[in-house]
Each structure stands twice: as C-alpha cells, then as structure tokens.
Amino acid sequence: MTAPWWQWVASLDSLTARLVAAGGSRPFRVRLLQQGVGVPRRDEARALGLAPRRLAWLREVALCVDERPWVVARSVAALTDLQGQHLERLGERSLGSWLFRQPDLVRGPMFATAQTPAFVSRLCAPDATGLWARRSVLSHGGLSLLVQEGFLSTMADDLGLATR
Numbered sequence: 001m002t003a004p005w006w007q008w009v010a011s012l013d014s015l016t017a018r019l020v021a022a023g024g025s026r027p028f029r030v031r032l033l034q035q036g037v038g039v040p041r042r043d044e045a046r047a048l049g050l051a052p053r054r055l056a057w058l059r060e061v062a063l064c065v066d067e068r069p070w071v072v073a074r075s076v077a078a079l080t081d082l083q084g085q086h087l088e089r090l091g092e093r094s095l096g097s098w099l100f101r102q103p104d105l106v107r108g109p110m111f112a113t114a115q116t117p118a119f120v121s122r123l124c125a126p127d128a129t130g131l132w133a134r135r136s137v138l139s140h141g142g143l144s145l146l147v148q149e150g151f152l153s154t155m156a157d158d159l160g161l162a163t164r
C-alpha cells in the first residue's frame with residue numbers, strides 16, 4: 001500500500017471528518033442507498049458474533065464529495081442492540097458524525113483488503129472501481145456496529161492518489 005493510501009485505510013478517527021477536510025470547499029454529503037432489516041452475510045454475522053441467518057439492521061450509503069461517490073459503506077448491527085438508539089432516524093446524516101460524538105466509543109481491530117467486497121461492486125457507479133476496503137466494529141454503550149468501507153477509484157482520481 002502506498003503511504004498516502006495508508007493514511008486513509010489505517011486511520012482510526014472519523015472517516016467522515018477526513019473526507020470533509022479532504023474535500024475542502026467541495027460539499028460533502030451522505031447519500032442513503034438502503035436502510036432496513038435484512039439477513040447479513042455469513043462473514044458479517046461472524047464479525048458481530050451473531051447466529052447465521054439472524055435478521056440484522058443494515059445500512060448502505062455512498063459518501064460523496066461534490067456529488068461524486070468516494071467511499072461506499074455498509075454497516076450492520078444486531079436488532080437487539082438498536083433499542084433506544086433511533087438509528088433509523090439518521091437518514092442522510094453521517095453515522096460517523098454521531099458515533100464519534102459518543103464519549104465511550106471503542107473501535108475494534110481494523111481489517112483491510114485489496115479484494116473488492118461484493119457490496120462495493122454492487123454499490124459503486126459503473127465507471128468506478130473499488131481499490132481498498134476495510135472494516136472494524138465500533139461499540140458504544142450496548143451497541144456494536146460493523147462498519148465496512150470501500151475506497152473508490154473516483155477518490156483516487158480526484159485526490160491524485162495512486163490506484164493502490
């Protein structure tokens with residue numbers, strides 16, 4: 001991985017905040033693609049310690065700068081964890097902006113891959129490709145959220161980063 005990509009992929013603070021900063025005067029926005037109850041993938045259930053085929057809360061978004069998707073993200077949480085959290089009311093507000101305001105927030109180990117996860121291929125525009133992807137579990141109170149992020153070629157193009 002090149003050093004500039006390492007700065008992105010290995011960062012442990014809010015990705016939203018970093019994207020806003022990198023965008024400079026260009027507007028940042030979260031585009032909500034899908035949110036609701038569904039069956040997580042087997043590897044996602046395992047990462048959260050959920051029984052396979054158990055329904056969970058799923059949220060898919062594109063994190064856009066100047067309307068260009070730079071990152072696509074898919075987050076998963078156990079339904080039992082959601083009580084009182086009102087995550088469904090987030091809408092197009094960033095999950096990270098809310099999570100990183102929680103004083104007890106803990107992030108588990110970060111896993112990164114150069115393989116493009118299925119959700120990234122499914123969510124990214126036809127003219128973009130996935131470059132790096134990563135995931136970790138963010139916990140606050142009784143809530144554990146698996147947050148998975150795919151960095152796209154559009155971001156590399158706009159920031160002048162190498163493809164990997």
Ligand SMILES: C=C(O[C@@H]1C=C(C(=O)O)C=C[C@H]1O)C(=O)O
Nearest residue numbers: 014015016061073093094095096
């Ligand atoms: C976890 C963060 O939140 C970002 C916002 C997301 C959302 O709104 O669904 C999903 C993944 C993120 O990259 C963050 O900013 O670090």
